[in-house]
Amino acid sequence: MPTPDRSLETTVGPLTLKNPFLLASGPPTASGEQIRHAFRLGWAGAVTKTIAPDAMEILDVSPRFAAWKDENSGLLGFENIELLSKKDESYWTGEIAATKKEYPDRVLVASIMASLDLDEWQELTCTVQDAGADAIELNVSCPHGMPERGVGAAIGQHADLVREVTRAVRQVATVPLIVKLTPNVTDIVPVAEAAVDAGADVLSAINTVQCLMGIDLETLEPRPSVGGASTYGGYSGPAVKPIGLRIISQIAGELPVPLMGIGGISRWQDAAEYIAAGASAVQVCTAVMWEGAGIVREMHAGLSGYLADKHFTGVAALKGQALPRIGTHASLSRNVYRFAAMGFAERCTSCGRCVTACRDGGYHAISIVDQRAAIERDRCDGCSLCSHVCPEGVIVMLPGVRR
Ligand SMILES: Cc1cc2nc3c(=O)[nH]c(=O)nc-3n(C[C@H](O)[C@H](O)[C@H](O)COP(=O)(O)O)c2cc1C
Numbered sequence: 001m002p003t004p005d006r007s008l009e010t011t012v013g014p015l016t017l018k019n020p021f022l023l024a025s026g027p028p029t030a031s032g033e034q035i036r037h038a039f040r041l042g043w044a045g046a047v048t049k050t051i052a053p054d055a056m057e058i059l060d061v062s063p064r065f066a067a068w069k070d071e072n073s074g075l076l077g078f079e080n081i082e083l084l085s086k087k088d089e090s091y092w093t094g095e096i097a098a099t100k101k102e103y104p105d106r107v108l109v110a111s112i113m114a115s116l117d118l119d120e121w122q123e124l125t126c127t128v129q130d131a132g133a134d135a136i137e138l139n140v141s142c143p144h145g146m147p148e149r150g151v152g153a154a155i156g157q158h159a160d161l162v163r164e165v166t167r168a169v170r171q172v173a174t175v176p177l178i179v180k181l182t183p184n185v186t187d188i189v190p191v192a193e194a195a196v197d198a199g200a201d202v203l204s205a206i207n208t209v210q211c212l213m214g215i216d217l218e219t220l221e222p223r224p225s226v227g228g229a230s231t232y233g234g235y236s237g238p239a240v241k242p243i244g245l246r247i248i249s250q251i252a253g254e255l256p257v258p259l260m261g262i263g264g265i266s267r268w269q270d271a272a273e274y275i276a277a278g279a280s281a282v283q284v285c286t287a288v289m290w291e292g293a294g295i296v297r298e299m300h301a302g303l304s305g306y307l308a309d310k311h312f313t314g315v316a317a318l319k320g321q322a323l324p325r326i327g328t329h330a331s332l333s334r335n336v337y338r339f340a341a342m343g344f345a346e347r348c349t350s351c352g353r354c355v356t357a358c359r360d361g362g363y364h365a366i367s368i369v370d371q372r373a374a375i376e377r378d379r380c381d382g383c384s385l386c387s388h389v390c391p392e393g394v395i396v397m398l399p400g401v402r403r
Contacts, residue, residue, distance in 0.1 A: 006307040008300065010315040012280040013201040013258035014176045015107055015135060017044040020271060020303070020315050021296050024262050024283035025050050025111040025139065025180075028293060030085065032095025036102060038293040042300055045107030047204075047283060049085040050139040051092050051128060052113055053120050058083045066213040066223040068239070077239035078286045079213040081144050081224065081231055084113055089124070093131035100132040108132070109178060113139040116150050118168035129175050136173055138200075140165060141182035141207030143234045153207070156182040159194035170199030178260065181205040181251075183243050192251045203251060204260040204283060206244045208234025237286040238264045245277050249326050252278025266295065268302030275315060276322040336399075339380045340365070340387060343396030348372045354386035354395060361385055378403055 008019035022045035023029050023038050030049045038046060052058055060083055068077040085092070092110070099108055110128035114120035125136055139152065140162055146152030155161040166179055179195035181188060183206040192203055210232050213223045222230035244263025252259060261274030266287030274282050287295060303315075312318045342348065350371045358366040365379035366386060373394065375386070382402070387395040 006304045006312070007314055008304055008307075010280050011258075012260060015045075015202070017107055017281055018105065019044045019300055020275065020279075020281040021299055022046055022107070022109070022260070022281060022283045023288060023293070024285035025137065026285035026289070027082070028285060028288040031087070032099050034293075035095075035099055035108070038288075038296070039099070039103045039106050041293050042296045043106070043293065045109060045134075045281075047109040047111050047137050048092065048096070048133075049087075050111040050113050050142070051087075051089065051124065052084045053115070053124055054088050055120075056084075056113075056115060058086050060086065061226045063224045063226070066233070068213065075237050075286070075290050077211075077213075077235055078237040078290075079211055079224065079233040079235055080208065081226075081233040083145050084139075084142070089127055093127060096128060096131040096133050100134075107134045109135045109137050111137040111139050111180070113142070113146065113151055118165065121165055121169050122172045125169050125172050129173065133175060135176040135178055135202075136169065137178040137180050137204060138165060138169060139180055139207070141180050143182060143184050143208055143210040144232060153182040153184055153210075156180075156191065156207075157185050159190045162191055163194040163198045166195050166198035166200055176201040178202040178204050180207055180262075181247070182207050183240075183247055183263075184210045188247050188250055189254050192255055192257070196255055196257050200257070202258045202260060204262055205247045205251065206240065206263045208236045209240050209243055211235035236263065237290075238266065240264045241270060241273075245273060248274055248279050249277040249323060252320055253323055253326065266291065268299040268306065271299060271303055272306055272318065273322075275318045276320070277326075278320045278323055280315065280319055337402040338382050338384070338397040339377055339400045340375050340382070340384070340395050341377075341398045342373060342375060342394060343398075344392070344394050345372055347392040348394045349392060351391065353389045353391065357385050357389045 010017050010020045025047040029046050035046045064081045066079040110133035112124045140156035142152035147154035179200040215222050241264025248261045259279045260281045261279030262283040265284045271282045350368050355366045362385050363381045365376045
């Protein structure tokens with residue numbers, strides 16, 4: 001029987017969305033045309049590529065991306081050293097108005113960043129909201145290029161500066177205010193609190209994670225190499241999802257503020273995990289760059305089917321469901337024990353990876369006997385390493401009693 005469709009409408013503070021999927025600020029929202037194309041495909045909202053005041057010089061380098069891929073060219077992690085939108089304010093006011101006219105039922109968020117002069121933040125706020133933006137997202141979180149000029153993550157890493165900028169924008173903003181946070185801090189909670197204290201209606205997280213993708217060992221050029229040199233960039237894509245989930249759940253556990261989850265979302269399952277961790281909606285950037293905006297169709301169908309299968313009445317019913325299960329290490333049970341067992345022995349190719357892992361990274365509990373892995377239950381400490389290294393999925397962790 002086909003799974004019944006479940007409505008995906010969601011509210012994020014003052015914003016109502018047809019579904020929880022928005023394009024995040026970045027190359028997929030670099031033009032009004034791209035945003036309208038995405039709306040046609042079913043995205044409920046979009047955050048423009050960050051708009052800067054005309055006086056702020058934005059000069060991109062080339063190349064500005066680097067990728068870490070698996071053997072099938074599937075993306076694992078992505079680095080960018082791209083700056084803000086190169087299009088001027090008048091381009092954006094025209095495109096915001098045109099997009100809202102064509103898609104009045106979608107949520108169009110203007111991402112903005114100005115210099116340390118608070119008047120500039122306020123002027124830009126008025127410009128984009130007068131053009132018809134439904135909400136404003138403050139980019140205080142870009143980790144490359146802009147921090148050297150005192151903005152981006154250089155603001156987002158200091159609760160006091162986040163408070164100042166948010167308060168200044170709040171004074172003139174008549175539309176909902178979103179503050180986009182950087183993961184490049186020791187503790188996200190004080191920064192999130194400062195944004196909320198100063199009037200943010202919604203928080204979004206995460207922007208990219210500061211990184212150095214790699215070094216070409218032939219030339220010793222760091223990647224991406226711009227004429228032989230590079231700089232620290234922003235990491236995104238699947239590899240950062242665990243960081244985004246951690247940050248969203250930490251904020252959700254401490255503050256009753258509506259959240260948009262960002263970071264490594266490419267499938268409906270990723271979105272569902274962010275919602276279970278406390279987000280009311282999600283934003284996607286890298287996956288759209290890699291696979292196209294059409295991924296929203298599968299994400300929509302998948303999430304809708306999942307909610308129906310699990311008898312959740314909607315997105316709000318799933319929101320935060322995992323939170324009560326995330327606590328301190330001390331709170332975890334010491335009475336639970338799982339031991340490694342040959343769940344699918346017939347698949348074992350006696351490759352020996354589990355033997356090596358358990359010998360050098362574990363407890364000497366596995367050997368090869370008659371061309372199959374054999375696990376000594378008394379030696380197994382229940383760490384689960386072997387079940388992860390096994391390429392055939394032979395080893396399973398079964399509930400048991402510690403011997
Ligand atoms: C090439 C590129 C450009 C980006 N530009 C912006 C930007 O202008 N403003 C912004 O707030 N975030 C920007 N981001 C960050 C994304 O919006 C998002 O927070 C981050 O990439 C993590 O999500 P993802 O894993 O879905 O890409 C950019 C990301 C990438 C990959």
